[in-house]
Structure formats: C-alpha cells, structure tokens
Amino acid sequence: MYHKEEERCGVTEKQKKKFKKMQGKLSHEWEVRVPASIVWETYGTLELGKVVAQLLPNLIEKVELVEGDGGVGTVLALTLPEGTPGFNFYKEKFTKIDHENRVKETEVVEGGYLLFGFTLYRVRLEIIEKDNGTSIIRSSVEYEIGEGSAADPSIVSTKALEVMAQVVGRNLEEKNASVGNA
Template identity: 30%
Template sequence: MVKGSFTDESFWSVQIDRLWKARIIDGYNLLPKLLPDFISKVEIIEGDGGIGTVKKLSFTKGINGNGFVIEKIMALDRDCYLIKDTVINGGLIGPRLISYSFEHKFEKISDHSTLVKLTVEYESSDEYPLSVEEQNLLIVRMTGIMKAIEGYLHTHPTAYV
C-alpha cells in the first residue's frame, strides 16, 4: 500500500459565489443536465448537503466500467469555500485504490474570476503510486465538470447570483 497525493490548480472566469453555488451547493441538480452523456443522475442518499452527506453519482455506460461513485462530505466550510469529499464506494475503489478523496478550495482572484485548488489524497491497494496518467485522468474529469459549469454560467448570467 502506498499513500500519496497530488494537486492541481485551475482558473475560471466566473465569480466565486456563483461557481461555488453551481458546483457545490446545487451540483446534484445541475450536473446531470449539463453532462447527460457522462452523469445520468446525482442522488443525496443521506444528509442535508452538509458534513456527513452521502451522494451517489451514477455514470452513463462506458465510463471506464465504473457505473457509480458514492462520496461522503468530510469537510465543508462555506465561508472559506472549501469542501472535501471521500469516495466510499465505486469509482477507483477496488483493484487499484483502497481509498481516495478530493478537496476543492475556491479562491477569489477578482470580481469575475476564481482559482480552484484541487488536492487528491489516496491509498493504493498495491505497492505503486498512481501514475501520472491516472492522476491526469482524475484531473481531466474534474476539469471537464468545471468547464461545463463555467460555460453554463456564462450563457446564463442570472443563474446562481
């Protein structure tokens, strides 16, 4: 078993409050509408959206054989724009990873731009850390979700204000 982590930063041309509300607060409603070829539905299994909430993201067929991911919110600070989700079932849990989590920290750059820092922590089920390709796959998925939200917010300027 190997414990590891990696980080990524991305800039988005959207106000921090709108991006936070669309991605974190209402993502369970918005993501299946924006990404129907990737996410078929998002369900809240337990909780009210705060710490301890368990969400299930169901993927369309053909997404690397993974039909779902169940995540639990481990940390949520609305004032600091920080959320940490731990995957508790599905996704890469199984042959490759014992556990993994995503922490998103949103930072205001200007009135119309936001920096999102992503930190992924994991524990592999073998003696090898995640390869650069495996890390990039997770980053690309997160970036794709954010690009879809950014595009939606640009074309709907009154959404999530």
C-alpha cells in the same frame, strides 16, 4: 471483484508484498468570469450534482441523494454512463464544507477507485476569489494506495474535474451575463 482483478492481472500475494503504501495529489485550476460567491452557490451545495448531470450526461448519468442535506456527512450515489472505462458507480461522502473559505471535500466511500485497491480517494474543490468579477475553480484529487496493493496510480486523473469546471464555469458565466444585461 478485486480478487478477480488481481488474478486477471496475474499479481500474486508475494508480488503484492513488494508494493509500498503510496500517496499522491493532482490539481487543476480553471478561471471563470464570475464572482466566487456565485460559483460557490453551485459548488458548495447539492446543486453541483444536478448541474453536472444535466450539462454533462456523458460524464455523470445520475446523482442520487442517499442521506443528508448537503452538509458534512451527506452521501451521494453517482452513476456513470454505460461503457465508462473502469467503473460505473460510486458513493461519495461530503467530509468538509467550509463556506467561509469556499472549500468542499468529498471521499469515495463505496465502489469507484476503492474497487481497484485505493484506500483513499478524496476530491477537494476550492473557489478562490481573484477579483470582484473573476474567480478560480481549483480541483484536486488526493489518493492513497494501501501497502501490498497492486493498484495503478496512473489511472487517477483530474480530467473529469477539468471538464466539469469548464462546462459549469461557462454555464455560470452565461447566466451571470444575462443577469447583468437584464
């Protein structure tokens, strides 16, 4: 498929050699009125995929556990809704889960941005305690494009992660408020 994309875009082998290896990082932060420990209960586990598929079916249609138990090495298959620009399927692998510092990293291992010439597409999710009742969801995307690739870094965005943080954060705020009022 990638070679067909190159042909369709009119990029020749000679032109590809002119492109250098490229790296980049984008970040977004969202504050939620929920303690970091409660946010991490969702973000640090397999629960995040279930919640996102339930609350944002227009973003993620389906999340399937391919292997693992939610720890490092876990692989998920994510299906995006039909009509999603770019690609509609990818697999990601959990490469880091740090419960003490509330950090989770995943890397695309099949499909997704790899189809467009990216050699690395990593998502880093950090839950930062701001005070006892407030925390920050920091979502970052790191990427690398291989030397000679015609991949376009402008297609990388944190928009899906922003929407996810907002919707999951609001859901957790509502749940936390109802527990507090019970």
